[in-house]
Amino acid sequence: MANNHKETSKAILELWGDNFPDKATNYLAPDYKNHQMPYAGGNTSALSVKEWQELVTDFHKGFSNTKLEILLQIAEGDYVCTRWRITATHTGKFLQYEATGKTSSWTGVHTDKYKDGKMVESWVDWDKYTFLEQLGLVE
Numbered sequence: 308m309a310n311n312h313k314e315t316s317k318a319i320l321e322l323w324g325d326n327f328p329d330k331a332t333n334y335l336a337p338d339y340k341n342h343q344m345p346y347a348g349g350n351t352s353a354l355s356v357k358e359w360q361e362l363v364t365d366f367h368k369g370f371s372n373t374k375l376e377i378l379l380q381i382a383e384g385d386y387v388c389t390r391w392r393i394t395a396t397h398t399g400k401f402l403q404y405e406a407t408g409k410t411s412s413w414t415g416v417h418t419d420k421y422k423d424g425k426m427v428e429s430w431v432d433w434d435k436y437t438f439l440e441q442l443g444l445v446e
Contacts, residue, residue, distance in 0.1 A: 313387050315419075323363060323373060324373045335427075336427045347362070366401060369399045372410070373394070388418045389417045397411065407444070411441035412437075417430075
């Protein structure tokens with residue numbers, strides 16, 4: 308089962324690259340929560356399935372040439388932990404950030420919890436500072 312969960316976690320992360328977040332409903336429990344630490348728009352957040360899908364859709368409005376790399380994946384029991392890298396070009400508005408035309412590459416760790424074959428919760432810790440610095444949005 309853990310190997311199946313690893314494939315599901317990888318498929319969910321790949322939605323950041325293919326812009327079809329509605330596919331996620333095949334894998335996510337209806338009460339799924341996605342904890343963004345930090346949230347791209349500021350602070351932290353716990354997103355519902357719909358809110359997470361909106362975030363991915365907004366990301367695709369603001370970024371092109373997106374490439375996701377899985378750097379490491381470990382599964383134990385009902386949990387999968389994935390270290391990833393995303394590289395993308397900021398070609399449109401994303402949340403409060405106007406397009407910069409710059410490319411950014413940042414890493415993060417996604418920890419997913421499964422119950423009854425569905426992903427029920429995720430914790431996303433990512434390098435927001437590098438993301439913003441490479442876009443020229445912070446010094």
